[in-house]
Amino acid sequence: MKTKENPMTDTPSSVEKPTDPAIESGLERLTPDRIQQVIQDVLKKETGPRFKAYVETCMHCGLCAEACPYFLSNDRDPQFMPAAKVKNTIWEMLKKNGNVSKDFLRRAVRISHLECNVCKRCSMYCPFGIDIAYMMLLVRRICHKLEITPQYIQDTVNSHSVTLNQMWVKDDEWIDTLQWQEEDARDEFEDLEIPLDKMGADIMYSVIAPEPKFQAGLIYQAATMMHAAGINWTMPSTPGWDNSNMAMYTGDNEISGRIARAFFETAAKLRVKRIVMGECGHAFRSVYDMGNRWNSWVMPPFEVVHALAFYHELLTEGRITIKEKYKKKVTLHDPCNVSRGRGLHDKAREVVNMVCEDFVDMVPNREHNYCCGAGGGVINCGPPYKGERMVNNRVKAEQLAATGAEVLIAPCHNCHSGLEDIVHHYDLKMEIKFLGDLIYETMDKKIYTPGA
Amino acid sequence: MSEKTSWDWETELKEIPFNEWKTHFNWVQAPQVSQNGESIAAVVNLDEMVFSVCVNGQVWEEEYEKIWSLTSVSDSGFAAFVARDEEWTLSVNGQEWTHWCDFIWQMMKSLDGQFLGAAFQTDSEYGVIVNDTPWEDRYENLTGAVMAADGTSAAVVQVVPMPGADVEAFKKGVFSVACNGVPEDRRFLNIWDISFDTAGRQMGYGVRTDRESYGIVQNDTLWKNRFESVWKPEFLDENSLLAPVRINGKWQLYKNDAPFWQNKYDQLWHLTLSPDGKDVAAIVSAPYGRWRVAVNDTVWHVAWDTMISDIYFSQDGSSLAAVYKHKDVWDLAVNQTPWQMAADMVFVPCLSQDGSVVAVVIQKKGQYQLVVNKKTMASGFSFMADPVISADGSKVLLKGIENGIYKRRIIRV
Numbered sequence: 001m002k003t004k005e006n007p008m009t010d011t012p013s014s015v016e017k018p019t020d021p022a023i024e025s026g027l028e029r030l031t032p033d034r035i036q037q038v039i040q041d042v043l044k045k046e047t048g049p050r051f052k053a054y055v056e057t058c059m060h061c062g063l064c065a066e067a068c069p070y071f072l073s074n075d076r077d078p079q080f081m082p083a084a085k086v087k088n089t090i091w092e093m094l095k096k097n098g099n100v101s102k103d104f105l106r107r108a109v110r111i112s113h114l115e116c117n118v119c120k121r122c123s124m125y126c127p128f129g130i131d132i133a134y135m136m137l138l139v140r141r142i143c144h145k146l147e148i149t150p151q152y153i154q155d156t157v158n159s160h161s162v163t164l165n166q167m168w169v170k171d172d173e174w175i176d177t178l179q180w181q182e183e184d185a186r187d188e189f190e191d192l193e194i195p196l197d198k199m200g201a202d203i204m205y206s207v208i209a210p211e212p213k214f215q216a217g218l219i220y221q222a223a224t225m226m227h228a229a230g231i232n233w234t235m236p237s238t239p240g241w242d243n244s245n246m247a248m249y250t251g252d253n254e255i256s257g258r259i260a261r262a263f264f265e266t267a268a269k270l271r272v273k274r275i276v277m278g279e280c281g282h283a284f285r286s287v288y289d290m291g292n293r294w295n296s297w298v299m300p301p302f303e304v305v306h307a308l309a310f311y312h313e314l315l316t317e318g319r320i321t322i323k324e325k326y327k328k329k330v331t332l333h334d335p336c337n338v339s340r341g342r343g344l345h346d347k348a349r350e351v352v353n354m355v356c357e358d359f360v361d362m363v364p365n366r367e368h369n370y371c372c373g374a375g376g377g378v379i380n381c382g383p384p385y386k387g388e389r390m391v392n393n394r395v396k397a398e399q400l401a402a403t404g405a406e407v408l409i410a411p412c413h414n415c416h417s418g419l420e421d422i423v424h425h426y427d428l429k430m431e432i433k434f435l436g437d438l439i440y441e442t443m444d445k446k447i448y449t450p451g452a
Numbered sequence: 453m454s455e456k457t458s459w460d461w462e463t464e465l466k467e468i469p470f471n472e473w474k475t476h477f478n479w480v481q482a483p484q485v486s487q488n489g490e491s492i493a494a495v496v497n498l499d500e501m502v503f504s505v506c507v508n509g510q511v512w513e514e515e516y517e518k519i520w521s522l523t524s525v526s527d528s529g530f531a532a533f534v535a536r537d538e539e540w541t542l543s544v545n546g547q548e549w550t551h552w553c554d555f556i557w558q559m560m561k562s563l564d565g566q567f568l569g570a571a572f573q574t575d576s577e578y579g580v581i582v583n584d585t586p587w588e589d590r591y592e593n594l595t596g597a598v599m600a601a602d603g604t605s606a607a608v609v610q611v612v613p614m615p616g617a618d619v620e621a622f623k624k625g626v627f628s629v630a631c632n633g634v635p636e637d638r639r640f641l642n643i644w645d646i647s648f649d650t651a652g653r654q655m656g657y658g659v660r661t662d663r664e665s666y667g668i669v670q671n672d673t674l675w676k677n678r679f680e681s682v683w684k685p686e687f688l689d690e691n692s693l694l695a696p697v698r699i700n701g702k703w704q705l706y707k708n709d710a711p712f713w714q715n716k717y718d719q720l721w722h723l724t725l726s727p728d729g730k731d732v733a734a735i736v737s738a739p740y741g742r743w744r745v746a747v748n749d750t751v752w753h754v755a756w757d758t759m760i761s762d763i764y765f766s767q768d769g770s771s772l773a774a775v776y777k778h779k780d781v782w783d784l785a786v787n788q789t790p791w792q793m794a795a796d797m798v799f800v801p802c803l804s805q806d807g808s809v810v811a812v813v814i815q816k817k818g819q820y821q822l823v824v825n826k827k828t829m830a831s832g833f834s835f836m837a838d839p840v841i842s843a844d845g846s847k848v849l850l851k852g853i854e855n856g857i858y859k860r861r862i863i864r865v
Contacts, residue, residue: 172555268761296737301759
């Protein structure tokens with residue numbers, strides 16, 4: 001696309017591959033027997049007809065390749081084809097009955113954690129709908145049991161296991177932050193309340209830990225919307241408030257289940273009717289698909305409403321009205337977990353059109369959208385991997401640049417952070433906003449009156 | 453609630469004009485009702501950053517910058533966390549504790565109201581305070597605080613410093629349990645769900661010993677068996693600890709490190725013991741995705757598709773009630789019989805001592821109702837607290853707000 005000084009020309013080989021101390025020290029401790037035993041145990045005890053069907057059905061046609069942003073971003077390098085990622089990880093483990101080397105595992109960790117976002121785009125291009133993300137998560141499960149998970153995401157899971165939130169937010173810090181936001185938001189509405197532990201509220205509002213840690217203003221905005229819309233809502237003061245779940249992405253299914261249990265049982269304890277969650281995609285996957293099912297909840301025991309659907313409800317019911325539409329040209333990124341995973345893309349567009357004057361779609365879009373490159377736990381593997389993450393997201397940068405939009409709406413935390421990096425790295429000169437940012441900015445700050 | 457025989461069970465109706473408070477204060481927060489129903493209280497705003505607590509129309513003398521966690525304590529009182537000059541303490545009926553700290557949370561109260569406790573933080577050091585007496589030892593991190601009936605307190609504490617993102621240090625185990633502030637010697641990767649026996653002398657809890665091994669600690673001794681996961685243990689008696697454990701993807705109930713129930717379930721949690729200790733109940737999933745109550749390893753014949761949130765025994769152990777959700781509506785079942793209320797929400801049921809009377813508050817279309825033995829006794833309320841049944845089981849105490857008036861009503865069964 002441009003000259004050598006331009007990041008568009010970076011290639012995987014031009015980016016330094018870091019050494020991860022957690023992977024290396026984990027590999028050092030492993031013995032061939034241990035490796036084989038863990039792989040055999042996982043394949044024998046934790047897989048079934050689903051895995052067998054996938055392995056036996058794949059025709060190696062390669063149609064999945066065109067689906068993968070990693071493949072497209074790396075000049076169609078065959079090693080980034082989803083089928084190749086499977087071949088170079090789980091198939092080999094299966095073929096060799098778990099008798100694989102440490103060098104093989106070092107590569108398998110990278111493929112499964114850093115070269116696949118488990119975004120499931122490839123499944124749509126597979127003639128048989130093979131869920132390649134499931135197989136990559138199976139590799140991560142093996143890495144978890146072998147204790148060779150990358151350092152930063154493992155620390156995140158350690159935080160989950162201790163605090164039930166992903167950022168080591170202490171109990172008092174959480175409550176203090178809510179009270180601080182409540183106090184600040186009283187500049188807008190003097191009687192605004194962030195009700196803590198209100199029994200029998202209609203809605204429990206839940207967020208992910210980066211909000212109290214770094215983005216407390218998002219809680220402020222949500223509280224303002226709830227108050228203006230006259231919602232009977234609450235937030236829990238106890239662990240279980242964080243709906244995120246990185247354990248789901250490292251294959252630590254036991255901690256993942258513990259997180260999801262705490263989340264739903266917090267709602268049950270507060271006797272709320274439904275749960276509204278902030279703009280996060282993977283958290284939705286955790287409570288709607290994976291974490292709940294580990295606990296034997298086939299479907300979530302409470303209705304879980306993603307922010308996109310909630311905004312749609314508030315605006316279409318007239319609980320929030322837009323004073324003046326947002327003027328700048330905006331585009332919308334569809335997060336995989338709420339678009340491909342839940343089908344919220346059309347509602348999202350309706351909300352954007354209710355709030356913004358000038359909307360341009362990116363191509364491809366909706367469930368065919370390219371991944372942000374950060375989700376699936378990839379960005380959580382930390383700063384050491386940022387360089388290659390940027391290379392692996394070139395196609396996303398090209399897609400964004402083609403829109404000519406001034407503002408990129410990213411209604412998911414991981415997408416938001418990953419796209420920030422892309423916009424900065426590729427010098428795209430776009431502002432990135434949550435949809436809530438725009439609604440807050442454009443809404444009429446008045447209290448909803450039924451029938452008015 | 454041991455003194456509920458002394459409560460007024462004769463006066464049929466007492467009223468307090470709650471909504472009228474809104475004309476006296478800038479705003480009034482959600483109400484709390486005392487256990488005996490004689491008092492209703494709320495945090496009220498008096499001015500910018502000036503709050504107090506209003507009880508039956510009377511405002512506490514002291515004013516605060518912030519107040520939260522207003523809770524009923526003992527028969528007729530209220531406690532709340534209060535802040536002044538950016539320092540926090542607990543106030544009971546308007547009387548502040550002498551110890552102030554940088555933050556205070558997680559109010560704990562003994563059933564008889566004799567002990568009140570909380571977690572606190574001062575200068576980034578964490579501890580537990582019970583009846584205004586803080587732990588002497590403080591820690592850099594504290595989670596899962598609990599308090600026994602006799603005021604003994606415990607929590608999971610970090611006893612070894614751990615630099616950020618140091619996964620190797622975490623692997624060695626940096627957490628221990630501190631009881632009354634004193635840490636145990638043994639450290640683990642994780643510790644969850646501390647349980648006391650009824651006397652407050654024995655402790656049990658779940659632990660993780662390495663990346664994928666879980667265990668149970670009973671009175672400072674780690675069970676020999678390791679499991680794929682564990683849930684909260686409960687003492688059957690001072691010598692017997694029960695715990696749900698996961699083996700080969702299924703859950704089973706263990707006692708003192710050996711199988712206690714023979715059946716294995718897709719889920720098994722919320723161990724609940726009858727007060728006489730004869731029966732053990734739990735919420736189980738069997739088969740996968742179908743929720744049932746199991747009593748002594750025998751499942752109820754009824755199953756529900758969404759969730760059982762909690763289960764409760766009567767004092768004599770003869771009745772067991774389950775709050776559950778099935779096909780998008782909430783309901784209550786008593787001794788396997790669903791009440792078929794199709795409610796939007798079911799709150800915590802109250803069972804008479806002999807189990808013959810069950811009273812529960814439900815919500816339907818935004819309104820609260822009181823249901824006693826399947827029969828709707830009152831409806832159209834904008835708020836109701838959980839009901840209480842008299843010691844002889846002949847009367848139910850309704851505590852709710854109707855048309856802006858708080859009503860304490862005695863209903864004969």
